[in-house]
Amino acid sequence: MHNKVLILDFGSQYTQLIARKVRSLNIYCEIQPYQISLEQIQSFAPQAIILSGSPSSSSKKNSPKPEEGIWQLGIPILGICYGMQLLVTHYGGTILPSDKREYGSAILNIINHNELLAGLGDREEVWMSHSDAVSSLPECFSVLAKTDQSPYAVIAHKELPFYGLQFHPEVANTKNGIKVLENFLIRIGKITANWTPNAFINENIEKIRKQVGNQKVLLGLSGGVDSSVTAVLLYKTIGNQLLPIFVDTGLMRYKEAERVKQTFSAYPDLNIRYVDASKTFISKLKGITDPETKRKIIGNTFIEVFEKIAGEYEEVHFLAQGTLYPDVIESATFTGMTAKIKSHHNVGGLPEKMNLALIEPLRELFKDEVREVGTLLGLPESIIQRHPFPGPGLAVRIIGEVNAEKVRLLQLADEIFISELQKNGLYNTTWQAFAVLLPIRTVGVMGDERSYDQVCALRAVDSIDGMTANFTQLPMWFLQKVANRICNEVKGISRVVYDISSKPPATIEWE
Ligand SMILES: Nc1ncnc2c1ncn2[C@@H]1O[C@H](COP(=O)(O)OP(=O)(O)OP(=O)(O)O)[C@@H](O)[C@H]1O
Ligand SMILES: O=c1[nH]c(=O)c2[nH+]cn([C@@H]3O[C@H](COP(=O)(O)O)[C@@H](O)[C@H]3O)c2[nH]1
Ligand SMILES: NC(=O)CC[C@H](N)C(=O)O
Ligand SMILES: [Mg+2]
16 A cells, blocks of 8 residues: 555645645645544545645634644644644744735745755745745744745744745746655655556556446547546446447537547447537527636536436446546635636536536546556557647637637637647647637738638647646747638638737636
């Protein structure tokens, strides 16, 4: 059995990133809401606990607190940002809302290279995101490092294995954050790093077998990375109890249905059923312009389609989906405290009453972990390296009302962009790329004639897990070539722009 780390979630947008970083050290961890009881914590039996950040302020009266008993368990605890502030207040220190907000990069000056900071330089770049700050440190703590604005940037309890970081070691901008986590877990927590994608597969096979018994499981198979990996994992586990369904929503990319069929012709045993529901989806979206309403309608329509199909078989009780961690976190949260960004159709869009129980074996994984699992399961490069494509499809890339003609226009533009990326060896170097159709028309001149047509935006981003992203610095000659082809070949689009926003503050999709 592998060692376990418990991450208590106080509602930070980065809690999942902490988990990702811990997992990347081949250490198993789970995120639980901060309210879980001491008994639950003890039965999980973690070797170490990490307290996440939080949007709330520990200087406020009813700020969230963990079970008192966690300080007596005798296991190492690392508090990150809000988590550190909890540690300080527990031992009688004070936190003051500061008038200076410290947000972004800062230089950490290390004064004491103890076990937690072993192997780091004297100065390290770290990433801060707080406004509250420790104003008095309890006697039992010592300071290990400071920044210009934070005199208590890293603290350690003098006798117990309790540590606090004002900065965020889990975000990519903290260059050596992973080293700090590694020191905490492996040096201090003495945890053995033995959790691998292979271990994940084996454990899940066991779990799913128990859950499913000899029942049938319906699977939404989009041909994307997540559901394809889910399909192969489930097929390996329950064989032809699995019923994979591909739904053509009419909001797919150019020739998508045909291409998915072609790819999966290599897996005849999967017995995929192809359902054309494009008319239903398109008609339900008529007149709808609000992004959240679109997402909800699409989510509901998916479930209706699945339930209808399930009704055609005897005894289908389960619906499997390729839901990932980022889908879960951005739709809702473990503690209900994180701000809602958008409803990813497969999670937030689910209707309250659903007759099928969900099976989501990848729910705890990030994209890169899913790709590793897929590779281990023997899926081809062409599926593993595919760019993510959202369940609501082109509906969230057509700003304003969706109709079949706009879908057709966007498909053509998107296909030009993607095929050029592939031809020029740029497809695999960008994380995700696509075109967006804007609801505005602009004036142009074509063949000496005035045109008044639509605008299309190109979007390409570099990311690791979709949680944060930078726009891809595609070469200008390339963008020019794509723009020329789109204006020349797609009648109805006469202007192309390139989106240079990062996430945050923008999201990857436009809606
Ligand atoms: N057209 C579709 N037909 C059937 N199921 C779908 C379809 N689109 C989405 N789904 C279901 O919704 C889930 C979430 O979609 P999502 O786009 O996140 O994953 P994916 O398509 O499997 O992978 P990727 O993120 O790489 O596109 C899918 O895993 C799948 O179960
Ligand atoms: O399964 C999904 N259902 C959805 O509703 C959905 N919305 C966005 N995405 C994909 O998630 C990643 C992050 O997207 P955003 O920055 O736009 O939130 C990007 O990769 C998006 O393409 C979705 N995936
Ligand atoms: N990132 C955090 O955990 C922030 C904690 C707290 N809300 C602050 O502003 O200091
Ligand atoms: Mg997809």
